Amino acid sequence: MTSDTSIGPIVLPDTRARHIVEQLLKNSGVALNGNAPQDLRVYHPDFFSRLLHQGTLGLGEAYMDGWWKCDRIDEMAYRLLQHGLGERAHTPSERLMYRLQAGFFNLQSRARAYIVGEAHYDLGNDLFERMLDPTMCYSCGYWKEASTLHEAQQAKLELACRKLQLEPGMRVLDIGCGWGSFAEHAARHHGVEVTGITISREQAELARQRCQDLPVTIELKDYRDLEGRYDRIVSIGMFEHVGHRNYPTYFETVAQQLVPEGLFLLHTIGSNNSEISADPWINKYIFPNGVLPSAMHIARTSEDHLLLEDWQNFGPDYDPTLMAWLENFDTHWNEVAANYNERTRRMFRYYLAVCAGAFRARHLQLWQVVFSRYRPRRYDAPR
Template sequence: MTSEPRIGPIALPDTRARRVVEQLLEGSGVTLNGDAPQDIRVLHPDFFSRVLYHGSLGLGESYMDGWWECDSIDELAYRLLMNGLGENARSTTERLKYRLQAGFLNLQSKARAYMVGEAHYDLGNDLFERMLDPTMCYSCGYWKSANDLHQAQQAKLELACQKLKLQPGMKVLDIGCGWGSFAEHAAHHHNVEVTGITISREQAALARERCEGLPVEILLQDYRDLDGHYDRIVSIGMFEHVGHRNYATYFETVRRLMPADGLFLLHTIGSNRSEITADPWINRYIFPNGVLPSAMDIARTSEDHLLMEDWQNFGPDYDKTLMAWLTNFDAHWHEIAHRYNERTRRMFRYYLAICAGAFRARHLQLWQVVFSRGRPGRYDAPR
């Protein structure tokens, strides 16, 4: 369904669906057709029934179709989540459908591993180059002492290197290397050899270009097909695509590839609850088949393979990172607008903003976890 957005909000229809939505919004600080940044300006009379019937999927799709506007979607998402509307926003049908699929199928099998690359990461390097900072990091920055996005991403990369205790000449494996940000940083600043793997052809092509002249090899490969031995292993922003059925295989693979004195750093978004669920809109439009692990998921499935040495949570930094990406996206959209349609623009704006609100509400976390195989001596983690 598509609709041309109107210049201003419409008169709100006196329907049961509208009254139910108003009741759900009570206490959240969000009003309909109000003047606050988080308020929803309704542009289509069927907005209410669509949201009630389809939950978060209907809310996101109706925004993509121009059925409503909001000056601060991030603040809207934050207030809705703080008011307890997170679970209510998922329709029973969508939630049950995903749980049944995930229960009976391996949605992240090797045969399906490249789906998210084709659907999201291969969308266009020109888009991501304008949204991200010069490091091309597509994961949470570390803002402890940073003043801008570029500093935060450089700090995140260096923090990972310090936690891995890199030494010149080491062989490092980067599982889910993206556009080569960690590989480039580690090879250039720490004189290590890096092998990076990705399931995105567009990422692999740009990563090879960015790392040209450095001891870096970029492979288009699934983690389950890896062999060899590496002194250190890192995985930044990839574990969200592994899936609960494959966690044990993932950690067993890391152990198999790492020597007795090796270290592994896992950088992942985390869920507060151990559930096999995904937001229906995110699953359909952004990260197909993605599942966020809980702390229990990671601890339980890693315990037979690796020893946990350190766990750090800097989830609130993802709010700042996402808002910086949104600022970049808006500032540079005109440069690539001829290659994409308006629905894609609204899709990306909505995605970045609702995720920022979710981290702001502490509905999502960002964890860096360091593992070993039980190496002798004490491990001291830098901060």
């Protein structure tokens, strides 16, 4: 894995803004212009005022602009979150603006559903093929008995299949199928027929290629336009794009598509609290209009439609998953560098490293939740 090495003189402006930032960092384990891997090395005199005025948006954009560097951004983020700077890093105006937008507008409406696909997932299959493992899973792996990223992703897919109790000939719906990782695995190893939907054209095209010899259909479609009935439904890494205003519609749609004795598995990143918010930098550059659900959001909005059978949290497994993606990204960047620019490289490095630190600090969770419509017998989930 490459690190950020110095490319210019350290800037040490003796300003009020710098003093405030130093006080915020005090006892966090992160120093300004220090020698430890997690320390910030500042190269622009306006960094401190930008950070205080723009919060996490300013921090991320300043990194993309080359204003600061850090050998281990993941460790920096971990220490800052452990120090309690997570909320303080968001300016009041940032929080207020998002709450107003989310309160008055449906940021994840049908008309806006394809924005995240175009902005992130359609960025380039060449980049994601080098960052991910051969399964093309773009979600948390399951590292309980795995020692490599590929083993962890295969274990995650198989865990989902076992929780769904798949049997040959079943009809399975994959909501947010990505590049077809679950669809391919379930069809190939469990003999089921899979219909996958995605809002990304690039994902749909590659998923069709990967599954062309299997009973798999990939459609470019929003979940609100679904029709048909399925024995099993799965959704891995898509619920983060649904939005709190649409949770009731989402669970109602799932219940309508599921046969009476069917099972539904929801795999999603989760928030520790129920406040409707989003990190401004992530919202702008990585997942536009995304919002993380809390446990209460999921339980409350699903209870009128589905029976909650099982809930598993393996959030700490996202840390090694993200670090493995970062290592792949760094290792193979030169193979695709001609198709992108340096700012994109820094954007992806920052995104992967900061998120790894957030999961390491248990600031974020990863849940697999199993639902049924009606189960006359006991459900025992594998682990």
